[in-house]
Amino acid sequence: MIFRTDLAIEAKESVTRPFQGITQSEEQHGSCRITRIRVEEPEAARQLNKEIGTYVTLEMPPISDTVDLEDECQELLRKEIAKLLPEEGLVLVAGLGNRQITPDALGPQTTGMVLATRHIKGELARVTGLTGLRGAAVIAPGVLGNTGLETAEFLQGICRQLKPCAIVVIDALAARSLARLGCTVQLSDTGISPGEGVGNRRPRINEETMGVPVVSIGVPTVVDVETLALDLFGGDRLKTEQSGEKLTPRGARMVVTPREIDLLVARAARMLAMGINRALNPSLSVEDLTMLTAQ
Numbered sequence: 001m002i003f004r005t006d007l008a009i010e011a012k013e014s015v016t017r018p019f020q021g022i023t024q025s026e027e028q029h030g031s032c033r034i035t036r037i038r039v040e041e042p043e044a045a046r047q048l049n050k051e052i053g054t055y056v057t058l059e060m061p062p063i064s065d066t067v068d069l070e071d072e073c074q075e076l077l078r079k080e081i082a083k084l085l086p087e088e089g090l091v092l093v094a095g096l097g098n099r100q101i102t103p104d105a106l107g108p109q110t111t112g113m114v115l116a117t118r119h120i121k122g123e124l125a126r127v128t129g130l131t132g133l134r135g136a137a138v139i140a141p142g143v144l145g146n147t148g149l150e151t152a153e154f155l156q157g158i159c160r161q162l163k164p165c166a167i168v169v170i171d172a173l174a175a176r177s178l179a180r181l182g183c184t185v186q187l188s189d190t191g192i193s194p195g196e197g198v199g200n201r202r203p204r205i206n207e208e209t210m211g212v213p214v215v216s217i218g219v220p221t222v223v224d225v226e227t228l229a230l231d232l233f234g235g236d237r238l239k240t241e242q243s244g245e246k247l248t249p250r251g252a253r254m255v256v257t258p259r260e261i262d263l264l265v266a267r268a269a270r271m272l273a274m275g276i277n278r279a280l281n282p283s284l285s286v287e288d289l290t291m292l293t294a295q
Helices: 008-013 042-048 072-084 106-111 122-128 151-162 225-232 237-242 261-280 286-292
Strands: 022-029 032-039 053-059 091-095 136-139 166-175 184-188 214-224
Touching: 008 032, 008 042, 008 053, 008 184, 022 072, 032 042, 032 072, 053 072, 072 184, 072 214, 072 261, 091 106, 091 151, 106 166, 106 214, 106 261, 136 151, 166 261, 184 261, 214 225, 214 261, 261 286
Parallel strands: 091 136, 091 166, 166 214
Antiparallel strands: 022 032, 032 053, 053 184, 184 214
């Protein structure tokens, strides 16, 4: 029985014995806590089942309750995204997931509010007053079952044509703890494996496969039922495994998602999109970006 989490902070919490090759630091900013985990050695990566690299976790009040695009957590998100990106060059923003399945629609909904600027130049930029914008291309590649294309294949083709300086991928994540659903954002420079959180791992999207740095951003929207049961049984794996048939009727793996998932995904997408927009174009105000991305 495999207990899943996409969050590096939860993976580290689940390892009880000490080991080398990992560093962790924490900062508290008002209602928002930032945890930085750096996986530095192959053994540490194996223990956590994570890639070598940096993982930044922002824990904040529930996103579904309110989203103030000028609050401290939003500003911290902007800064953390900017730190992971090259200072100059075209950025490709890709929203992963299936827009028809709400818990998996975070990526497509986010890219729908990210400002695409690659085409705004020359006379168009002058007459619209939008000179000096950083180039950004935006895509929601869909899922293999609808397109017949692996997301990694799709992005590789775009990268060969556009030659971006970096890729930002947004995807819904799986958590181990219910307490982290909808109030956690994870950023990483290690890329992502689409579908990994729900046991449908696809080819990895990272610097090695894409040829450029890949920054992943996600919010946990689901918890695997077996993983949830482990927590409810106080970490007793034997009891959890003995309940296997009840947890996976007819062998079907189940996930749990919040009742207000529609609101959570909509507000999380709005928050992530604004964070990306402000990180790429810090000279524009929240009001300017809201107007430019209004649908």
